[in-house]
Amino acid sequence: MAAGRGVTSARVAAELRSRIERGELLPEDRLPSERELSESLHTTRVTSREALKQLEAEGLIYRSNRRGWFVTSQRINYNPSRAAFFMDYVADQGLVPFSRQLLKKRIVADDRLASMLEVSVKAPLVELQRLRGANGRPAYIETIYLPEGRLPGIYECDLERSVSAVMLGDYDQQYAVVELDITVGALSAGQAALLDAPPGYTCLCVRRVVRNAAGEVVEYDLEHWRHDSLNIQVRLDNS
Amino acid sequence: MAAGRGVTSARVAAELRSRIERGELLPEDRLPSERELSESLHTTRVTSREALKQLEAEGLIYRSNRRGWFVTSQRINYNPSRAAFFMDYVADQGLVPFSRQLLKKRIVADDRLASMLEVSVKAPLVELQRLRGANGRPAYIETIYLPEGRLPGIYECDLERSVSAVMLGDYDQQYAVVELDITVGALSAGQAALLDAPPGYTCLCVRRVVRNAAGEVVEYDLEHWRHDSLNIQVRLDNS
Structure with a gap:
């Protein structure tokens, strides 16, 4: 956990943004849960959530009630x-x-x-x-x-x-x-x-x-x- | 306090919106603080804050760091x-x-x-x-x-x-x-x-x-x- 302290939400957002841009995550794909993200990127759930909200504000991902986060469809x-x-x-x-x-x-x-x-x-x-x-x-x-x-x-x-x-x-x-x-x-x-x-x-x-x-x-x-x-x-x- | 339970954030937002539309609050005027709002409208601070965030999303008011909430200028x-x-x-x-x-x-x-x-x-x-x-x-x-x-x-x-x-x-x-x-x-x-x-x-x-x-x-x-x-x-x- 201590190792994750330095990972900022901007870095988590950049990582997810590049997965979407490279096509590793496709439109309507479900994103990893906040818990999975925090574990795989060695950061806290608070930081993961901040990163997800940043990407939501950019329109790259959206939240579906209770089903989690998804990559936005083609506009x-x-x-x-x-x-x-x-x-x-x-x-x-x-x-x-x-x-x-x-x-x-x-x-x-x-x-x-x-x-x-x-x-x-x-x-x-x-x-x-x-x-x-x-x-x-x-x-x-x-x-x-x-x-x-x-x-x-x-x-x-x-x-x-x-x-x-x-x-x-x-x-x-x-x-x-x-x-x-x-x-x-x-x-x-x-x-x-x-x-x-x-x-x-x-x-x-x-x-x-x-x-x-x-x-x-x-x-x-x-x-x-x-x-x-x-x-x-x-x-x-x-x- | 109990009297305020029924006042929703939508009603608080509507009240502030109409003060702005009627010109009682002018562009760049400072809004009452969350505490003042809650007291004068008989509601909770949580509800007042929700109402302010709704008006912020509509672009009617903006928050200035530590100085409070203000009516948005003419666009x-x-x-x-x-x-x-x-x-x-x-x-x-x-x-x-x-x-x-x-x-x-x-x-x-x-x-x-x-x-x-x-x-x-x-x-x-x-x-x-x-x-x-x-x-x-x-x-x-x-x-x-x-x-x-x-x-x-x-x-x-x-x-x-x-x-x-x-x-x-x-x-x-x-x-x-x-x-x-x-x-x-x-x-x-x-x-x-x-x-x-x-x-x-x-x-x-x-x-x-x-x-x-x-x-x-x-x-x-x-x-x-x-x-x-x-x-x-x-x-x-x-x-």
Whole structure:
């Protein structure tokens, strides 16, 4: 035990990081337990736990309730600027996507939604909520608001597979301008339960306002992503 | 004391959140101590601390070593797609920007940098590192790599104020394409010390590859932002 005093959590983290980078530990592999780690790396359980928390913060590993620590899956590369179809772009990355509708209802705009969607307060909206992920692991919760006044009959459409497809196909609404706003936040207890994460888990909040060619807002999205599931990639062409 | 048993950390957090939203607590105001909070809200110190940690995860408050908890300053709105000048766009937001050069040196490309910059391994690069922030609070550390082969004499230029200004002015390099890659990560101990944050503090990592009109990479940036200092805003015009 005394021999382990000098091994810092930074060194334990570096050792595990390099095992993951070398492919000795693959996505979804279970890590050794804290006890096993402490014994094999000649350190204390406190130090091992600190190292695991550091790697969790980096998004390299995640904790599954009572089952231990696992190597994070391949992240989803997401380009929020495109009207791309989740099911398609995830499959293109060699992952198996899923999407589950949690809610579809008619609501009226409150002050905040009226201001985001540039409609009057009490204007009719369709609210959709869905849970999406890849390879069986939930990645994000998406809440979508659609202004019925600009998209007559939208509530009756099948929006379960892809809102983008309906907008482009049935409504001929091009995504002329997309305004993105990205911050780091924390999952509420309800969101965390859906995303199989501890309450307060770090998330990326992506807000998207989509405008048609006439400059009208036709969609407002609010996305809460598990931070370890996501890599945002945007390519901007100014030429 | 027994009266406080029913007050959950979620309720304490909601109370503090609404004081901040109503402007009763202003940016950089110090919060009541954990003891004061527990007494005034009739709850336990453990519950108060949980509530504070929740608000910290949301980026609403931050902890300053030994000085207590403070309301987070106004975030910097940052559009990573533009060749905008930090000192200008921060000032435009009514904040007082600062920028401090930490490092300027010539290096040669290792495998990773060669691949990011699309140069040969061992090609000469200029590495710059700087610490930037607003209103006296550090917000991010930026590491910039510039390929000397494509920007002859760049090392001799005054790069302290703005790389963008030098690129556009002296080298006539338009930022034709900007490729962004955004993930959540954790600050290393060294980065955390510079950013006045605890080690492992959540950060946003923004990687930018800038190409000129000929498609050559002329700049590769790596930015580590305190997550509570930043709001990324991107507007994409597809029309």
